[in-house]
Amino acid sequence: MLFLSKNALFDNKKGIRGGIPIVFPHFGPWPIGPQHGFARIQMWEVEQLPSVDVSGNVVAIIALVDNAETRKIWDFKFKLRMTLTLLKCCFSMDLHVTNTGDAEFNFTTLIHTYFRLPDVTKSRVLGLTGCKYFDKTTGQDIQSETREQLSVDRNIDNIYANVPDELTLTGGPAGRTIKITKKGFPDTVVWNPWVDGAQKMADFGDDEYPLMLCVEVGHVVKKVSLAPAQEFHASQTLQIQCPE
Numbered sequence: 001m002l003f004l005s006k007n008a009l010f011d012n013k014k015g016i017r018g019g020i021p022i023v024f025p026h027f028g029p030w031p032i033g034p035q036h037g038f039a040r041i042q043m044w045e046v047e048q049l050p051s052v053d054v055s056g057n058v059v060a061i062i063a064l065v066d067n068a069e070t071r072k073i074w075d076f077k078f079k080l081r082m083t084l085t086l087l088k089c090c091f092s093m094d095l096h097v098t099n100t101g102d103a104e105f106n107f108t109t110l111i112h113t114y115f116r117l118p119d120v121t122k123s124r125v126l127g128l129t130g131c132k133y134f135d136k137t138t139g140q141d142i143q144s145e146t147r148e149q150l151s152v153d154r155n156i157d158n159i160y161a162n163v164p165d166e167l168t169l170t171g172g173p174a175g176r177t178i179k180i181t182k183k184g185f186p187d188t189v190v191w192n193p194w195v196d197g198a199q200k201m202a203d204f205g206d207d208e209y210p211l212m213l214c215v216e217v218g219h220v221v222k223k224v225s226l227a228p229a230q231e232f233h234a235s236q237t238l239q240i241q242c243p244e
């Protein structure tokens with residue numbers, strides 16, 4: 001169900017062009033560090049290998065703790081813990097961010113999901129109606145989404161604020177509909193680079209833009225402030241209707 005570019009690079013220098021990169025502690029261009037922060041190019045530790053819990057779910061836990069490299073860019077102590085839960089037709093990601101130092105810090109974070117689609121022009125995103133958004137492609141001021149069903153036929157890079165916790169993406173692989181449920185992530189970014197954007201990215205095939213759409217849930221419009229010992233928790237669940 002997820003898109004991975006045929007040109008994706010696994011060099012720890014940039015985020016992987018596909019799958020679900022984790023944006024932390026900064027969404028977007030970052031004057032003091034790499035775009036979208038360092039979490040997506042750091043090596044996470046496996047805290048729990050995939051194992052079956054009492055309900056029959058497969059659960060794995062990965063973690064990232066501050067280290068010399070992260071502190072050189074952003075001098076704070078933190079722990080990120082991501083619990084990944086896989087059921088037959090459902091995949092959840094639970095993110096915990098803990099401030100393990102003695103100074104308060106601010107951050108933005110986002111789950112940058114690349115959905116694989118047979119034809120993006122035939123897909124629709126439902127649930128954004130009435131939400132205020134900023135269009136990064138035009139730099140246009142905050143607007144209100146009037147469309148009941150968002151369709152994509154050009155470069156799109158919209159940051160929606162205060163989005164309802166249930167979104168729907170239609171037209172997935174084999175015609176499937178994907179339900180996206182989020183908690184603790186108020187915002188959602190919808191991105192497709194289209195023809196020109198695809199050509200500018202070395203790690204993305206020129207002909208791949210019709211085959212994906214990023215619907216990214218996050219906390220990006222306003223920063224999260226975390227005092228020492230405090231914890232932030234947010235999650236995303238992706239659900240498809242199982243074939244009979």
Ligand SMILES: O=P(O)(O)OC[C@H]1O[C@H](O)[C@H](O)[C@@H](O)[C@@H]1O
Nearest residue numbers: 015035036136157189190191214
């Ligand atoms: O190329 P990347 O650093 O992975 O960023 C890919 C995209 O991520 C988000 O969707 C942003 O809103 C876009 O502006 C950006 O182009």
